[in-house]
Amino acid sequence: MKCTRIGLCCYSTASASTSHFNQRILHLKNASGATKLNDALQLFDEMLLRQPPPNITQFTQLISVIVKMKHYSTALSLFRQMRLMGIPSDPYTMTISINCHCRLNQVTYGFALLATIFKQGHPPSLATYTTLIHGLVLADRVFEAVELFKKLLRDKLCDPDQFTYGTVINGLCKVGHTSKALELLTFMESGSCKPCVQHYSTVIDSLCKDRMVDDALELFTHMTEKGVLANVITYSSLVQGLCNFGRETEAAKMLIDMEEVGVSPSVVTFNILVNSFCKQGSVKEAELAVQAMVRRGLHPNIITYNALIDGYCLRGEIEEAENVIDRVMEQDIVPNIITYNSLINGYCKKKRIDEARHLFQEIQDEGLIPDVITYNTMLKGLFESGNPAAARELFNKMQAKGLTPDICTYRILLHGMCKNSQCSDALALFRSPESKELVEDVGLYNILIDGYSKCGKHDLAMDLFDELHVKGLKPNVRTYTVMISVLCQQGLFGKAKDLLRKMEEKNGCLPDSVTYNVIVQQFLKQKAFQEAEILLEEMISRGFTTDSTTFEMLLNQIPSTRQDSPTQTIIQKLINIK
């Protein structure tokens, strides 16, 4: 096609190629597969070289395809190439560029482009503003996002639409300002841009995550009354919220409810239930839920099976877990690192450390990369099998492989070292510069205080308790329990009792069942029966009960007490509870 003059020939060619490009763009929009990106880039090159250049809208459409595939830097480089070829940007391409920069964590650059839009003499559109608001949300600058949103309203720059509201509501939920999100939802209801199921679902989900399941259920009823139909995601969020609170029965009922109104539960919905049953140890119920999903024509996926495997492993039923692996393999589902983490954990719990080590090696030979959780599991197993040296070696190895230990790694290490009479090594690790970032953790102090007290170094334990306050960390119920135990072991019973009162009255930290058992046992050992009885009455009235050790110590008192003595009365009360 050699058209040297502007004429009919060239015009018709351009028009033919326009529809040709349109077709290919349309095709790409619906395509999926490995060659999609390359095909798009190839088409872009052809379009860029075409004389006369194709319509800007075609470029916009094509680059949008690339953006949807999340190739933001590539999209930006294509805009750069267009500029070099003399194709000017317009408010549409600018908005896409802003979006790309925002996704690449360069919201500041996005605002620079906003200035360019102004300079070009265009008033920015709602889409541009919404993109920037979203950019601020992505950058965790939700306060500024809300300010910009308010500015739109105040200065009447644009009327927000469902996109804008959706972005702001999501941002508010993301930073935990669910009540503000709820206010905005109410504000929408009073205006002309009514909230839809997605807006409600976002807030419902956030309420569930804030542990306010009943508020979530209330909002769910409210949206239904407003005539907005819940979808599978709304229901799944609620199922999840209920399960997190141990309300599995209501969750299962929710599943029935949704089917009655014609919303089909998805694999995700069922997985939430399956997982929840497994976590609370009822793998049997979980298996029934899996059967129910299969009956509905849904296919369990690796997440379903991982839940079952983990459930069996937690119960120590390794054989059952291995059977699930076989079911996975039969269906050509590929196990992932999470599958193996559960299994390794199962072997470790059963003290079958050699099998754990073997599996750990085997998955690496297969090309799977262990994550921090794999290493944490192995470390715990090695310590518990009495091999701190191997644990230490593995800890070095994980760092050499570029994995950053997390707070759990340090807890496992410190606890393991203390248990294996390496308290001073534990403290050295705790003080080492590489763990500096993570040591602002009460849990680590609890472990060290406990460790030092158990090896008789009470002074050091007390020093650590003081240090915790200096660092501004708040002791929790475990810290107090350990400290109470330390004080008792030193014979400072008065101080122990004071601390028990102080934790609650001054620091708002309620003693739990362990706290009471620890202190009661100490008093019983000292034959301070009256003190023990007062505390036993208190713990019973608070709904706690004795553990087996405490109960046994009490029973041992029976021969030396009268029938109507306080001790026997308490024992009778405890029997009634149990």
Add this chain to the structure above:
DNA sequence: ATAGGGTTAG
């Protein structure tokens, strides 16, 4: 004709 957001599982 072309741009922007949103909720569910290990």
